[in-house]
Amino acid sequence: xxxxxxxxxxxxxxxxxxxxxxxxxxxxxxxxxxxxxxxxxxxxxxxxxxxxxxxxxxxxxxxxxxxxxxxxxxxxxxxxxxxxxxxxxxxxxxxxxxxxxxxxxxxxxxxxxxxxxxxxxxxxxxxxxxxxxxxxxxxxxxxxxxxxxxxxxxxxxxxxxxxxxxxxxxxxxxxxxxxxxxxxxxxxxxxxxxxxxxxxxxxxxxxxxxxxxxxxxxxxxxxxxxxxxxxxxxxxxxxxxxxxxxxxxxxxxxxxxxxxxxxxxxxxxxxxxxxxxxxxxxxxxxxxxxxxxxxxxxxxxxxxxxxxxxxxxxxxx
Numbered sequence: 001x002x003x004x005x006x007x008x009x010x011x012x013x014x015x016x017x018x019x020x021x022x023x024x025x026x027x028x029x030x031x032x033x034x035x036x037x038x039x040x041x042x043x044x045x046x047x048x049x050x051x052x053x054x055x056x057x058x059x060x061x062x063x064x065x066x067x068x069x070x071x072x073x074x075x076x077x078x079x080x081x082x083x084x085x086x087x088x089x090x091x092x093x094x095x096x097x098x099x100x101x102x103x104x105x106x107x108x109x110x111x112x113x114x115x116x117x118x119x120x121x122x123x124x125x126x127x128x129x130x131x132x133x134x135x136x137x138x139x140x141x142x143x144x145x146x147x148x149x150x151x152x153x154x155x156x157x158x159x160x161x162x163x164x165x166x167x168x169x170x171x172x173x174x175x176x177x178x179x180x181x182x183x184x185x186x187x188x189x190x191x192x193x194x195x196x197x198x199x200x201x202x203x204x205x206x207x208x209x210x211x212x213x214x215x216x217x218x219x220x221x222x223x224x225x226x227x228x229x230x231x232x233x234x235x236x237x238x239x240x241x242x243x244x245x246x247x248x249x250x251x252x253x254x255x256x257x258x259x260x261x262x263x264x265x266x267x268x269x270x271x272x273x274x275x276x277x278x279x280x281x282x283x284x285x286x287x288x289x290x291x292x293x294x295x296x297x298x299x300x301x302x303x304x305x306x307x308x309x310x311x312x313x314x315x316x317x
Contacts, residue, residue, distance in 0.1 A: 039267035045075065049275020053093055054282045064090045064217035065149065067272065068142070069306050071265075079138040080130045081265050084258025086217040087127075088269055091251050093276035098248040101241035106186045108234065108242045111197065115242075118203040119210030119220060119250040126214020127257035133215075139314050142216045146307030149218060154300035184238050197232030206246065213247075214254045221247045 052066040064086040071082035101107050130138060179196040186192070205227050212219035221243050228239035 035267050039270060042075070042268055042271055045268055045271035046275045049089070049272040050279040050282070053276040053279025056093070056279075063093050063276065064213075065146070065303060068217040069146065069310065071268065072139070072142075073306075073310070075268055077265055077268070079135050079142060080258070080261075083130055083142075083215070083217040084127070084255065084261075085265050085269050085272070087213075087251055087258055088255040089272045089276055090217075091248070091255050092273045093280055094244065094248055094251070098244055101244055104187055104241070106184060106192075106238050106241040107245045108182060108184055108238050109245075110182060111199075111202070111228070111232075111234070112242050112245050114199045114203055115206040115224060115246045116249055118205075118207035119213075119224075119246060120253050122207040122210030123214035123220075123250050123254040124257050126211040127254045128214075128261065129211075130215050130258070131261045136314055138215075139310055143307045143310030143314070145212065145216045145218065146303045146310065148307075149222065150300045150302070150304030150307060152222065152300070154297055154304070186237075190237075192235045192238050194233050194235065197228075197234070201231065202227060210250055210254075213250065214257070217254075220250060 048070065049067075052070070053063060056063040056066055064083075067089050068082050068086035071077045071085050072079055075082070077085060133141075179198065181193055182196045184192045205223050206220070209220035209223035212223075224246055225239050225243040228234040228242060229236055232239075234242070
């Protein structure tokens, strides 16, 4: 989750397209039907969104991990509405990060285009599935997903701190070798040169990540960043930038599907979107002062607790 979206044409075009298609399909309510009373009653979503965006940016964790359970458990949206609203909020929140990485020229576009081949169709399928899966089952999947992601954050070192190629194994080492090299030249003069990775597993993993993200709004950035560093030997700075780019483009597709297939909840996202813009601006300034390891461990515990609550409410209440 990142900051302001000014200049981010990818996000702007995606959102404009989503709204336009919503109007054409009749999903967007006419102006005179906007639930103003509900909108004003949910003013408190704005300050909460500022806090979530600040924490998410400081920790480098997907912002939708905060918003989807919040929209579901506190605001009272259905699982599919909560996941869609979380993705739409994240599209705006990550705008500055996407723009910044592209401007720095640290995105491996050759790898990104292959990952997008898997993630974009998969998130569309996952987003549609979220509206046809039984709400109780979807909550169970969501709760289990939060538990797994929480455990991942607690027990595994952040992929940004891993040694590229670590735990690669002899088979993958052989498959990842002899495919030429990839060079990424950043605008600050730093040059990254590494072996071009074996594409097939990357496409498969991004497909899995895209489907999970469409279904529960999280999973793609964690899968992509980890596999780029651990399996593909991509330098962490390039891996994170490429992951953010893939998530940004993919999330637009997922948010669009959710916007067109769900009952609109504009009275909620109208507060959450400006909230993440403000929170993102704050997070970029305070994030560098917070130890990432401590933040990720704490968030892992929080996600685990929330996942347990979601499962408990469905299984025992």
